[in-house]
Amino acid sequence: MIDNVLEITGLCKDYDEFSLKNVSFSLPKGRIMGFVGQNGAGKTTTIKSVLGMLRPSSGEIKILGGALDQVKERVGVVMDSPYYASEWTVTSLEKAVSPFYSNWSAESFHKALKNFSVSTTKKISDLSRGMKVKLMMAVALSHGAELLILDEPTSGLDPVARDELIEILADLRKSGKSVLFSTHITSDLERVADYVTFIKNGEIIYSGDKKTLLQSYKAVKIKDITEELKALVIGGREFDGVFEGMAPAESAGPFGAAAVSPTLEEIVVYMSREDRNYE
Amino acid sequence: MSKALTFTRLDLLTVKPYLTVKTMSITVIMCALMAFNPNSSMFLGMSLIFMSVYYSYPFAIAEKNSMDLMYCSLPITRKDVVKGRFIFLALANLLAGSVIAVISVFLTILRGSVSAQELFVVFVSFFTMINIMSCIQFCIYFRFPFSKSRLLAYLPMVIISSVGLAFAQLSTGQNRYFETGNSFETAAALWPAISAVCLALLAACYLVTFSISVKLYEKKEF
Structure with a gap:
């Protein structure tokens, strides 16, 4: 049995004007971790490195006990901006994405869309930002992902949409799923996060239990x-x-x-x- | 392979909304204008070039919508992405080639301007040239952002066309290539050899450019 669904050890990524310095933290199974820090602190760079979108200079990343390519089916991803073809409808998005997942559940997808009030006939370009985030969430929740990695999903969302997203995350925890949730809106984490990792200027300042940090x-x-x-x-x-x-x-x-x-x-x-x- | 084919399907779904009546009409009109040319070879060659413009659509749409991030989130490797897109390219080339070849044959029968052998050699030569050109373009698109590489990607077309024209000039003393197609009379007699060379060229080209593209795309960051 895996204790930690995500283990990052000594992650470094060098740019001309910024670098991730020896980033290390781990996310226990069935928990929600808030990944906080100012804009430009290194949250997205870390998450993109975890997801193989960036090539780290050094370090080791273990997801669900293995390398990313072996476990991608079990990982759900929501980025801060939508990445689907804007001319697709929600239905064509499902047609395009679902065949990649052996565990795809059309029922879960449509249930999530219904819960989030996302229209299936609208073009993605016609959806509001909040709806696009909910659509990405619906995809992430429809293939039995055990770990969800969310990069600033609440930025740009109105308070009601943010509240709904927090509720979804709380429900996910109940079903044993783990979530890494990057945000600079820390009030979102107050209610839902079990753990907090705080990054500043590319360095981890704190990673651990939220209650311990607050106390x-x-x-x-x-x-x-x-x-x-x-x-x-x-x-x-x-x-x-x-x-x-x-x-x-x-x-x-x-x-x-x-x-x-x-x-x-x-x-x-x-x-x-x-x-x-x-x- | 199944994941690569699934990716090809994704590419087709990505491009589908952009293949509107308006965009397709432009190509059809351009090809139709070429059909007025008394030389069927001219229609064949130029139509293949017009069609090749569509091959870059998946890259253009992917860049516009940051879809490389989506590809990274899907349970596929970067090699699957490259493989899938090369399958898309081969299918698109085959489809365009087949349609244009059929129309060319029809025009040739109608006019009797060139022999079947000549038309075949012209088709094989242009088909090979377009495939080589688009394979090289794919390497460029996999390496650079699409918006920055568009101009660079058309260099192969300019170079290959210029070399072709220069060769025609040198060999005949005048540019008869686009005038009558008669410069292919000799070549037509050698059609089995030319076909074999083109087939070998195509296979080598796909293999080499695919390998290069995989290496380039593996290094790319989003």
Whole structure:
């Protein structure tokens, strides 16, 4: 039995102005991992390397215990922008894609389309962005994928569509599927992610349990702060006369009631502002 | 092979919505204009060239819609993609070649302008040339983004045509190639040898350009 559905070890990819540096993390089976970081931090580069769209400079990637080419049927993919021929209808898309999968379920596909209210007769070019993402989700859910890799599926979606997608992901977890979900909209992950991997400037800053991450820090908002306390703060800044930032939970005692549980977004923002790794 | 054939089917479905009455009419009109030429060989050659424009459609549509990302997400290898697209090319060439050959035969019977042997040699020569040209173009499309390689991809056509014309000029002293087709009279007598050479050329061309395309596409990043 495989414990980790995805294992990335020492992944490097070099460009002139950016590089992925020794990216390593793993996704346990039946869990949802949020892959977070600023725009340009390396989320898409990592995901594209995992999916064989980019050629890594070095490193090892194991998906469902093997190499990508051996397990592609068991992997569902949703990218941030649609990649189907715009002149296809949803029906012609099914005709084109379904023969590649031995486990394709037309019933699941049409059920998903119905649930997502995607018209089968419309041309793909006539679908809204949200509908196109839902269409990619419908394809990913129709061939019995055990692992779903989603690259920024919620960016550009309205809050209702985002909420629906989060619900779908929660349902997938119930059925034992695993999801790697890249986003910079961290509020989407608050409800659904079990694990969080945080990437900054091509380096993994944190990868692990979401609860542990949230419990490891305290958000701090204080009007008058001493230099001594300031030194404890990560990513601190003055905003509207109030000093705000984040402190490691174990050293947040001196802040008293000014230190509260942070949101994932606060952690990402303050970590992005500070070159301090947490492991 | 089955995955490659499935990919060929995907390519056909990709191209299908673009084969509209409007686009097909342009080709038919162009070919029809060529049919007015008293020389059936001229119709045959030029029509094959017009048809070859369609072979690049899968690349153009794939680039427009970022479909290479989709190919990467499907349970196929990059070699399957290249194999499938070369099958598409061979099928398209065969289909276009067959239709145009039938019309040429019909025109020839109607006019009796060239002999069957001459027409056969012209067909085999042009068919081989178009296949070689499109195979080379495919290598270029698999290596470079389509939008940036279109001009480059037409270089083989220009080079092969120029070499052909220059050869005709040198051998006859004047460009009779497109005037009467009589320069093929001698060649027509050698039709079995020419057919064998063209067949060998075609096989070698497909094999070499396919291998090169696989290597180039394996390295490509999306």
